[in-house]
Each structure stands twice: as structure tokens, then as C-alpha cells.
Amino acid sequence: MTGTSWSSPVYQQTVFIVLSIIFCSGLIVYFFRKQNYYFNVSWASIKSWLVVAPLLFILMGLPNPLPLVVLVTLGIMGAKVYFQIMGMFHRSYFVLICYAGIIALGACAYFDRLDVYNVMPMIVLGASCLVPLILNSYKRMIQYMSLTLLGFIFLGWCFMHLGLILHFENGIYQVIYLIILTEFCDNTNIALGRYIGKKKLFPRLNPHRTIAGLFVSLLLTLFLAGAMRFLLPDGSQKYWLTAGLIASLGGFLGDLIMSVIRRDAGVRIVGPFIIGRGDYLHRMDRLIFVAPIYYYLMLALPDMSL
Incomplete structure (x- = not known):
């Protein structure tokens, strides 16, 4: 994987250290998993990391801008769960506005446009305010607009700062x-x-x-x-x-x-x-x-x- 993070000795060292710690702790907990409920819960969590950690390192080690694409995808997936929790997933206009906003944040992060990035919550709010006009409806619209903005700020604007951090040394x-x-x-x-x-x-x-x-x-x-x-x-x-x-x-x-x-x-x-x-x-x-x-x-x- 020349030209990617995988070509860096530091990245390789990090992968080895983290996966070794997960594997060794998992090996210990595995033998005690039947002792009580808490060891069983710990084993379940470690099992997930035996899958998630290698996948994370593979994805984040891809050449640019693919790590940023991964972060945008995670943001959208998190927003999807949020809208399902809020019982809003059938309100496709609001959901799509949030998704589009997260994608726009990814573009802002890629081009390092912090000025546009920081006005995106206002753009998403403005777009959400147009939905009642498009649908010619007022029922529960204040709730939908508020929840859309909250979800975008948490799972878009806040989370996608990881994309901005990619520009750090x-x-x-x-x-x-x-x-x-x-x-x-x-x-x-x-x-x-x-x-x-x-x-x-x-x-x-x-x-x-x-x-x-x-x-x-x-x-x-x-x-x-x-x-x-x-x-x-x-x-x-x-x-x-x-x-x-x-x-x-x-x-x-x-x-x-x-x-x-x-x-x-x-x-x-x-x-x-x-x-x-x-x-x-x-x-x-x-x-x-x-x-x-x-x-x-x-x-x-x-x-x-x-």
C-alpha cells in the first residue's frame, strides 16, 4: 500500500500495538467469560473490537480522500439511527436535508473551508424551514425542524470535526x-x-x-x-x-x-x-x-x- 498510511512505520507500529493489546486482553477474558456476567459482557465487547479495530485501521489507512469519505459515511449512518430513534425516518425531506448537509461538511473539510463549515447549521435550518412550505403543512413541523437541526449539529457538524482534524500535522x-x-x-x-x-x-x-x-x-x-x-x-x-x-x-x-x-x-x-x-x-x-x-x-x- 505505497503512498498510504500503511507505508509509514509509525502506522504499522500503532496497528501492531493496538491489535496485540486487544488480542491479549481478549485471550485472558475468554477463559473467564463463563465465571460471571461481567466477564461475559467484557468478552462481547472485545469480540466486537477484534472485528472493528482491523477494519478501522484498513479504512483509515487508505489514500486521501477515502478516510474522509469513511467519516462522512459514518456520520450519515449515525444520523439514520438518530432519525429512526426519533420516529422521523419516514419524513424523507428532513432526513435528506441532514444527509446532504453532512456530505457538504465533508466537502468543506476536504477543501479546508472552515468559514463555510461553520455556517452549515444555518443553511440546514434554512432548508428545513422550506419543507412546511413545500408540503403546505404545519402539523408538528416545529418539532421536525428542531430535531433535524439537533441531529445535524451532533452527528454532522460536531462529528465531522474529525475531518477537519485530518488537516492537522x-x-x-x-x-x-x-x-x-x-x-x-x-x-x-x-x-x-x-x-x-x-x-x-x-x-x-x-x-x-x-x-x-x-x-x-x-x-x-x-x-x-x-x-x-x-x-x-x-x-x-x-x-x-x-x-x-x-x-x-x-x-x-x-x-x-x-x-x-x-x-x-x-x-x-x-x-x-x-x-x-x-x-x-x-x-x-x-x-x-x-x-x-x-x-x-x-x-x-x-x-x-x-
């Missing part, structure tokens, strides 16, 4: 870095929340998250962020510490907000089930806040003295 590595950190934090948070601490953070929203579990998973994520800082163009402390905190706290916030949406809609899983982790939206919900926060903080960090 070693951008593809930074995107992979963020995905690894957010998923690691999520899995350790779930696992530790079942064993460590009894004080729930938001028991009515997500009964599996404890204060102690969040704190320990944050520390472990910071350790991983430091261990894999070679993926950052600047491995100094302020960069990997910032990335670890964003992945932990921003990811937790994104996961919690999506839990609110799912619980309010009364729908937990929609569409194809991914081994060990619900639907497509479960795979990307932690990145909806991580991506934009990381993007803007990394732009600001060089001018900040820490």
Missing part, C-alpha cells in the same frame, strides 16, 4: 488516537462501574456509571494517552494530557447526552446490532463532543503557556 494519527482513547475510556468506565464504587453519577440517566469508575477510567485513559503520545506531532505533556482529558470527560458527556435522547424517545437500539455494543450510534456518540473540543483546543494550545 499527522492528522490521520490524531483521529485514530482520539478514537482509541474514547473507546478505551468507555469500555473501562463500563467495566469498572460494575465493580468500583456505589455512588452513581446520574442513576436515572445511566445507572452503570459511578463516580469512582469514572475517576479510575480517566486515570487509565490518561496513562494510555501518555503511552501513545508518539501519534501526536508534539508529544509534550500539555498535548497528551489535554487529549486524555477531552477523550474522558467529553466522551462521557456525549455518551450521557445520547442516553438522554434514547431514554426520552423510549428506544435503546435501532438497526443492525454490533456485537457487544448496540447500534452504529453507540459507536460514535462519544465523539460528538470530543471531536470539536479537541479541534479547537489543539488550535489554541500552541499560544497557551502551561
Whole structure:
């Protein structure tokens, strides 16, 4: 794969390290999977990563602009699940406007047009406001327009900041870095929340998250962020510490907000089930806040003295 990320020794090293960790942890958990429910849940999650991780590295290692195309596709898939959860998938005008907006964000990211990128929510809102006129209908239109804009901002504007990050130095590595950190934090948070601490953070929203579990998973994520800082163009402390905190706290916030949406809609899983982790939206919900926060903080960090 000459001319792609696969030709880089750093990329090859990253693939080997990550897949080795997943395989070794999976081997350990496999032998204990029948001991209790929690080992069985952990095994289900690791099984999914034995499939997802190699696929992720293959896709993100493709030549430009294919990694960006992958991100656009994931954004559209996540938006599809969102509209199904909201019971809006039959409202094709609103769904197609959101899809078109996500594709436009991909084009903005490709040409590095941040100015157009940041006005896309207004364009999507304006297009959504035309739908009642086209249909000559007013019933529930305020709800449809609001939900369309919310879905676009979360699964389009927020998530597609990963496409903007691709323009950073070693951008593809930074995107992979963020995905690894957010998923690691999520899995350790779930696992530790079942064993460590009894004080729930938001028991009515997500009964599996404890204060102690969040704190320990944050520390472990910071350790991983430091261990894999070679993926950052600047491995100094302020960069990997910032990335670890964003992945932990921003990811937790994104996961919690999506839990609110799912619980309010009364729908937990929609569409194809991914081994060990619900639907497509479960795979990307932690990145909806991580991506934009990381993007803007990394732009600001060089001018900040820490």
C-alpha cells in the first residue's frame, strides 16, 4: 500500500500495538467469560473490537480522500439511527436535508473551508424551514425542524470535526488516537462501574456509571494517552494530557447526552446490532463532543503557556 498510511512505520507500529493489546486482553477474558456476567459482557465487547479495530485501521489507512469519505459515511449512518430513534425516518425531506448537509461538511473539510463549515447549521435550518412550505403543512413541523437541526449539529457538524482534524500535522494519527482513547475510556468506565464504587453519577440517566469508575477510567485513559503520545506531532505533556482529558470527560458527556435522547424517545437500539455494543450510534456518540473540543483546543494550545 505505497503512498498510504500503511507505508509509514509509525502506522504499522500503532496497528501492531493496538491489535496485540486487544488480542491479549481478549485471550485472558475468554477463559473467564463463563465465571460471571461481567466477564461475559467484557468478552462481547472485545469480540466486537477484534472485528472493528482491523477494519478501522484498513479504512483509515487508505489514500486521501477515502478516510474522509469513511467519516462522512459514518456520520450519515449515525444520523439514520438518530432519525429512526426519533420516529422521523419516514419524513424523507428532513432526513435528506441532514444527509446532504453532512456530505457538504465533508466537502468543506476536504477543501479546508472552515468559514463555510461553520455556517452549515444555518443553511440546514434554512432548508428545513422550506419543507412546511413545500408540503403546505404545519402539523408538528416545529418539532421536525428542531430535531433535524439537533441531529445535524451532533452527528454532522460536531462529528465531522474529525475531518477537519485530518488537516492537522499527522492528522490521520490524531483521529485514530482520539478514537482509541474514547473507546478505551468507555469500555473501562463500563467495566469498572460494575465493580468500583456505589455512588452513581446520574442513576436515572445511566445507572452503570459511578463516580469512582469514572475517576479510575480517566486515570487509565490518561496513562494510555501518555503511552501513545508518539501519534501526536508534539508529544509534550500539555498535548497528551489535554487529549486524555477531552477523550474522558467529553466522551462521557456525549455518551450521557445520547442516553438522554434514547431514554426520552423510549428506544435503546435501532438497526443492525454490533456485537457487544448496540447500534452504529453507540459507536460514535462519544465523539460528538470530543471531536470539536479537541479541534479547537489543539488550535489554541500552541499560544497557551502551561
